[in-house]
Amino acid sequence: MEKLSEAVLRFQNIHKIHSSDGVDFVALEKINFSIHKGEFIGLSGKSGSGKTSLLNVAGLIDPPTKGDLFIKNINIKDLSDKQLSLIRAQEIGFIFQSFNLLPLLSALENVEYPLMLLNIPEAERLERAHQALKRVGLDGFSHRRPGQLSGGQRQRVAIARAIVKDPTLILADEPTANLDTKTSEEIFDLLQGLQRDLRVTVMLCSHDQDLISKTHRQIKISDGHILSDSLQSSLNGGV
Numbered sequence: 001m002e003k004l005s006e007a008v009l010r011f012q013n014i015h016k017i018h019s020s021d022g023v024d025f026v027a028l029e030k031i032n033f034s035i036h037k038g039e040f041i042g043l044s045g046k047s048g049s050g051k052t053s054l055l056n057v058a059g060l061i062d063p064p065t066k067g068d069l070f071i072k073n074i075n076i077k078d079l080s081d082k083q084l085s086l087i088r089a090q091e092i093g094f095i096f097q098s099f100n101l102l103p104l105l106s107a108l109e110n111v112e113y114p115l116m117l118l119n120i121p122e123a124e125r126l127e128r129a130h131q132a133l134k135r136v137g138l139d140g141f142s143h144r145r146p147g148q149l150s151g152g153q154r155q156r157v158a159i160a161r162a163i164v165k166d167p168t169l170i171l172a173d174e175p176t177a178n179l180d181t182k183t184s185e186e187i188f189d190l191l192q193g194l195q196r197d198l199r200v201t202v203m204l205c206s207h208d209q210d211l212i213s214k215t216h217r218q219i220k221i222s223d224g225h226i227l228s229d230s231l232q233s234s235l236n237g238g239v
């Protein structure tokens with residue numbers, strides 16, 4: 001029996017249909033699962049299987065077409081757009097394949113940015129942004145712009161930007177796809193360390209089976225369906 005009180009997110013019969021040029025495409029169908037506090041979930045599946053669609057629904061970026069999504073036991077259908085935006089801004093950190101940093105801002109300003117959106121006072125913003133950069137090993141790089149950083153350093157800035165708001169959930173969409181093998185492992189280890197030390201919940205999707213095999217819970221999707229959902233009891237870092 002699932003402990004619903006500990007579920008950060010619960011998908012109940014979720015469907016996602018993308019429509020473009022009058023054509024419907026079923027990207028997710030009958031998705032049922034829960035994400036619990038402190039989990040590190042590796043999501044895998046072939047290209048086009050629905051990984052990004054699932055992360056976008058989980059991140060409240062894209063509403064499901066059908067079904068119910070509960071965040072901390074609240075049905076998102078009962079929330080206004082303003083409430084959803086606030087939850088997204090406060091509780092969910094995103095990390096993307098292409099880093100998505102603002103090129104004209106320094107590393108520090110990029111990390112500070114989500115706190116500006118939450119109207120956090122400047123002194124606190126700066127303190128927290130410095131701490132987050134330190135946590136990802138970039139305290140000496142705060143004044144560099146993204147263009148003056150390596151790919152791995154840019155992804156570290158993006159991770160600092162995700163953790164600075166002390167989120168409940170971090171969603172990482174192919175965070176290592178643009179990085180070489182060694183840097184990918186470092187970024188993965190960093191995310192794993194954050195999950196362990198900060199007790200933040202992480203769901204990461206990747207084509208890299210070596211990385212996925214190191215996650216505590218592995219979910220495989222195919223053609224918009226969950227194919228398997230398994231706990232790796234031999235690994236540390238679970239709930």
Ligand SMILES: Nc1ncnc2c1ncn2[C@@H]1O[C@H](COP(=O)(O)OP(=O)(O)OP(=O)(O)O)[C@@H](O)[C@H]1O
Binds near residue numbers: 045053054
């Ligand atoms: N905005 C959209 N309009 C129409 N179809 C879409 C849209 N977004 C995604 N799809 C389709 O939905 C399916 C799932 O796409 P999704 O991006 O979720 O897969 P994915 O597993 O993340 O793929 P990849 O590994 O290549 O990034 C694909 O067939 C895709 O073409």
